Amino acid sequence: MRLFDRNQMAMTAVVRYPLRSSMLLVAIAIGVAAVLVLTSLGEGARLYVTSQFNSLGTHLLFVMPGKNEVGGLGGMAGSLGGSPRPFTLADVRALGRSPYIDTTTPMVMGGANINYQGLERDIGVLGTTHTMQRLFEYEMESGRFLPELDLDNASPVCVIGDTIARELFGNAEPVGKWVRMGDRRVRVVGALAQGGQSGGHDLDEAVFVPIAFAMQMYNRESVMRMMVEVTSDEAMVKAKKDVQDIIRARHFGHDDITIMDQGTILNTFNKIFLVLTSTLGGIAAISLAVAGTLIMNVMLVAVSQRTAEIGLLKALGARRSQIIGLFLTEAIMLSLLGAIVGVLVGYAAIEFLRYVYPLVDFQAPDWAVVAAVLTAVASGLLFGIMPARHAADLDPVEALAGN
Amino acid sequence: MISRDVISFTQRAVLFNRLRSGLTSLGIAIGVAAVVILTSMGEGLNHYMAVEFSQFGTNNIRVAPGKPETMGLGPGIMNTLRPLTIEDAEALGRLPYVVATTPNRIGRSEVEANSRIRVSNVIGTGPDMADVFQLEMAAGQFLPLDDPLSPRALAVIGATIQEELYGSSSALGDRIRIGGSRFRVVGVASPKGDLLGVNIDESVVIPAARAMELYNVNSVLDITVRFEEKAPVDEVVASMRRLMLARHGVEDFNIATQQQMMEVLGSVLDVLTIAVAALGSISLFVGGVGIFTIMTIAVRERTQEIGLLRSIGATRWQIQNLFLSESVVLAVMGGVMGLLLGGIVVAIVSVTIPTLPVRLSVPYIIAAELVSVAIGLIAGVAPATHAARLDPLEALRTE
Amino acid sequence: MIRFENICRDFKVGDEVVHALKDVNQHIEIGEYASIMGPSGSGKSTLLNVLGLLDTPDSGRYWLNGRDVSQLADDDLAATRQEIIGFVFQSFHLIQRMTALENVELPMVLARVAPAERRDRAHQMLSKTGLEDRMNHRPDQLSGGQRQRVAIARSIVMEPKVLLADEPTGNLDTQSGKEVLDILEGLHADGLTLILVTHDPVIGQRSHLHLRMIDGVIQAERRHQQRRPEDDSHAPV
Structure with missing residues (x-):
């Protein structure tokens, strides 16, 4: 089957069952939008700190008494007067x-x-x-x-x-x-x-x-x-x-002093915020796994409702791989559409945040957007495999009879 | 229809399509498990802090410089007009009920001993510290009772310092250099690990006045006051406040009992836990969307069955009840699965990564279960109402 | 062309084993017009399914177009169906969300035929079955007879050698049924091997080779003498 034909057939199936498709879109969109909004909080905080720093000009050094050691007591002891x-x-x-x-x-x-x-x-x-x-x-x-x-x-x-x-x-x-x-x-x-x-x-x-x-x-x-x-x-x-x-x-x-330039300070901040942002994004991404279970369920329902159609395709000479491809395409298409809706909703929500808190430059980092969309599509693929194989394994005679 | 029949009817509907029911519940289960696991981290941290604080008993009070602040650190933690001094600690020690006081001053210096050099924490404190923080000695003794204002230059070294600078030979009596000043080792502490954030094993302990001299400062960082266990706490705090006010003239210090410190930390961690629980709940919401979708499909698939039930006398209310109970059962199953899943993950984490404190949070578990029931109800209302409103004749005729 | 040798097919229904095909031997030549009749449960649908490679026999050998197809793998069966066999079903089996033209294109979609070419071919087939003006209608906008004509167009678009029809007129009124049968017989006249399962004795009588099934066993009977010599030989009962 040509790629275009497969997409076309999957699309007609998506459109044919509007309620089911739209609920699936909603589920995936919530997950993707959540990832975008939450990571935009972390990223916004990071950009805020960065801009505060950069407003000082770029050629500054910060000098503190006491030798600073990473993760140690040094910095604190230094500023509290703990250096000799x-x-x-x-x-x-x-x-x-x-x-x-x-x-x-x-x-x-x-x-x-x-x-x-x-x-x-x-x-x-x-x-x-x-x-x-x-x-x-x-x-x-x-x-x-x-x-x-x-x-x-x-x-x-x-x-x-x-x-x-x-x-x-x-x-x-x-x-x-x-x-x-x-x-x-x-x-x-x-x-x-x-x-x-x-x-x-x-x-x-x-x-x-x-x-x-x-x-x-x-x-x-x-x-x-x-x-x-x-x-x-x-x-x-x-x-x-x-x-x-x-x-x-x-x-x-x-x-016995510590010298830092803005670069090192910003690097430290960036690292902290990266951990924060990815943790937030990760927690939000759990909901994409939940959406995955829904993808599997909806695809199973789709297979059972279209049993006779699968039987017909088999009678017409469809290979196993073609049947699998057809249902996987449908699952991926749904999750991709959901991800697109989620990205749009997420961006809208971020716009709203920026409107409410104009001081902070909220924006979802590109990697988070890409990761969210990829995770959504991957969960479509992962959770679509089982129903698609189930469809391909149907006995053509039974399937034609609609059982 | 009696409730037992509703239950068995629901049970059959759920079991008839095991895979579908299982997946629907799994959606909720992942959400519940996320909440259980995330909140167990918050709870674990909370518990860890509580244990860390109360391991030395609950009869400690901390006096720190700076005006008491509702949130965060005040500017006074850095400098105050009247520094917190060793004399303050001495005066506090003479109050009724007070059994010990330790002024503390920490810093970091090079320690030179046995012709080796190592940078280490320096803890300036008083002779009572070993008692207050239950520090045990591996060899020798702790800092002796000296004149607190001009004590002898004696030091106690931590277990790691002993090992790295002396190996297996004895350090007792040896002279070491700390930040250029000479001290004599009188004791070696047993391994103890972290003590309120400072690793004792990697520290040297010297008299507070010596530390202040070493770092050329005129104030201590804080004073820990230990009082008799049965003493009235409020009265002790009040007398401390009166004494300090008399000595400083203004309230440029803050007095916090162990209880208060734990409460402040606890409330910060509580906010954190609520936040992660809320984030985890996004998944629960998505699970709710799943239940709604599946229930809507179920109503469509069973339209004929609904028509039949109506034609043999089922009321709208009964039909609604059947579908509502089905969606609640799906949600509750998810809740139970999620609890098991989360519990197992938490158990595995606590066994495999003992440094990461995790602990199941019962209130959040109950909340997550209640929320999942609520989600089942809310997600089921629309499909169930739709089912109840179907025209019996039309429904029967539907293919 | 089609040869069954000792074909057996059993089904388990509950605790009972039903012998749907009992040691069937049959030979059907190219260009044959065969009908399969029999009471329900006699095994005629199973015979048709095995013939159409939708079902595989438990034992015995099946030669189709000179090739033993009784032990082919799933995908080879599909490929063979695509090349050699066309199906017409009692319930049409049209995909509701697609137009008549798209339904006819479906087998060519699966076979990766280029879009322009398959549109042409689907067009031709629909013209052949008299549906030029209904090409862009969906199944639910067509009458039963028209739907079956779409299904026939779909079944022949890949130019199969054998057309299997399972009660093609079963869901149709007499007039539509007659039209559909005329089309099928016209295809046979053009050289297609036509095998149909039917309850209708009139149709049964019109076929040249009459196969009557009872309890999984075939009784063959030739009603009309064919002009072609190879038709003389047919397998023993």
């Missing part, structure tokens, strides 16, 4: 002198309470330098960001997030006011515009202070992490080596 030699402001200043390094942005994070005329609340404190604004492109509601100061200058000034500004000052202008942070008096020099959320910090609830001020307040010698803006993409490798060399020289021959 402090990563000091003097180290930061030394790094800033490298010809490949544009800016250095050291950071110290912590908690504190802030107080203005009896109004008090807990805040997250971020000790850093004026270069931070350039990296994250913070927008100001009023005033300006931290001034350009010498690294050691613990000038008592701060920039406050929008939520804090509203809670402490209401509609009044916060710039120029003096607030109390712990037992220190600090002058507000700027207020951030609302809605900032970058690098994992909720800016609305943050307070920025000069790095030296934060280190004094928390009584520490070591910065917790540092972002290094390299002069150009080409200089990345050299800059990385420079950072390593400078610190090794200053730390008596010890490589």
Whole structure:
């Protein structure tokens, strides 16, 4: 039988039983659409994180005290201050002198309470330098960001997030006011515009202070992490080596810092999200196995309803392989149509998600779409084999009699 | 028609087409099995955490820096205005009912001993730690009772460290270097494995004050307080809070009992379990579509039979009942098969991969079974109603 | 051309074994017009099924077109059916979802005949059976007689040597039945070997070789003398 004829015959059978065919389409479409939607969640999250990172520009290095080891305690111990030699402001200043390094942005994070005329609340404190604004492109509601100061200058000034500004000052202008942070008096020099959320910090609830001020307040010698803006993409490798060399020289021959570029960080994220996305897709794909049982059932019904027709085909000289091919084609055609409907429904659902959450770029990864369609078709093939063989094994005499 | 007859009628209908019934039930079974297996992972993790937490008794309280936060880690975990100190731990130890306190400071350093070098975890803690975490010694003793603020430079090494740096020779009394500072080994711990996420066997244990000095920090990471078993927990927590407030002036610390920590973790895992159960239920839904399809086909195939039943006096309600019970039976069979299938997979996993904690979750099993019954009912309603509405004469005449 | 030697075919019905064909020996020549009659359960349908290679005998040998076909494999049987045998059934066995033309094309579809050619041939056959204006109708838009004519067109489209008809007029009124029989006899006149199972004694009388079956045994009887000499020889009863 020619391929075209086989497809044609299978198609007429599909159309002949609309209810059964459409239910089968629904079952497979649900499975395929579920795979698409769930993987689009994982992929959307991945793209969101990636875009957040990439908005920082591409030539950044992240430096942390402590030697990081994969899967170990290293990274955490490092940022919690568990590394032997402090990563000091003097180290930061030394790094800033490298010809490949544009800016250095050291950071110290912590908690504190802030107080203005009896109004008090807990805040997250971020000790850093004026270069931070350039990296994250913070927008100001009023005033300006931290001034350009010498690294050691613990000038008592701060920039406050929008939520804090509203809670402490209401509609009044916060710039120029003096607030109390712990037992220190600090002058507000700027207020951030609302809605900032970058690098994992909720800016609305943050307070920025000069790095030296934060280190004094928390009584520490070591910065917790540092972002290094390299002069150009080409200089990345050299800059990385420079950072390593400078610190090794200053730390008596010890490589006790961890340097990461965006690539390595993104790779880690990508790996995590890939596992997440494929797990979600895999769970959704279980429903395709369920749809498979329905394919088998519906095809068995089809064989029993078309027994006489099978008998006729055999009388007309149809080979065993032709009968099998005919029913397999029908099963695959149904599952393929279901998969197409599922892809369409899935894309529509993803569009809806994007409409509801415009911030996140939900999209089903191509591999997931291909895998979902292939799985659907494969289950059509797998679960169609048994009924098709059953049809081919029918005795022609019995079949013609309709038994 | 009495219910026994409905049952036997249904039984025959289901058994008449075994393969078809089996496949229809299998659809539901896969969905139920998916829910059973996925939730058993969540439940297993939950149970693992509970055991991990309660292995040292339930009379522990953790004091950590930072304001108590409802969700996640507050900024205070990194730095607070007033650090959590060894003095805090000492003061807490003098409260009524409190039997032991251990300030903890962890880090990671090169350990140099017996002219070999290895990077290892460093746990700074107090002499009570061995008691609180039931750490047993293979040789020597644990950190002795010293002045907590200026203790001697003594160390206890973990089993793996002993093996890698000393092999079978004794480490006791030997001098080792940790991150450049010299310590004397006073004890070797028995193999213990993970202790709340830190592998003890690959660690060296030194006094907390020494660790703070080593890492040049002024605060400990947390303080574990152990109280008398029969003591009133609320009162202990209240007195700890009063003491800490008096010492720090502001509430820049948080006190969590073991119970609370387990609840927080448990609720996170519960959300996770609900999520995977919901995802697994997509399969159950597809199984429902399968039942609907097969029941619709069954009604068509048995149209004549329906006509006959109606002509000999069956009411519409009886016809509807027959088909509804058939679809529910298919779903319930699937539910039972799925439970068996899931149970077997979980059993196999727990035997072959002992590191993956799995544990059947009874509430979810019950929920999955109930959902499968509901699916049977919902999927059966339309075909059964259609069957009941057939005109008896027309039905009889249908081929 | 067709030769049965000691053909036996048994069926199990419940606990009982029914001997549908008991040691049948029969010879049918090319161009023969044979009828098989007998009470129901006498084995005439089984004989037709074995003749048509839809059923295989339990023992004995069957020569078709000079070849022993009693032990062929499934696919070889199918191939032989496709080449040599045409079937006409009492219940027509047309596929409802296909037009008359498509039904006639079906055997050529299975035989991978090119679409243009098979359309032509199906056209010719339907013209031959007087259905030029009904080609694009579905079976349910045709009368019984027309349906059977479609089935006949389908049965001869592969140019078989033998046409087997099982009660071809059984579901038809007298007039349609007569038309169908005329077509079949016309095909015989063109040289086709025609073997039909019938209850109708009138049709039985029109055939040249009359095979009467009772309890799995054939009694052969020649009603009309044929002009061809080889027709003189026929197998012993």
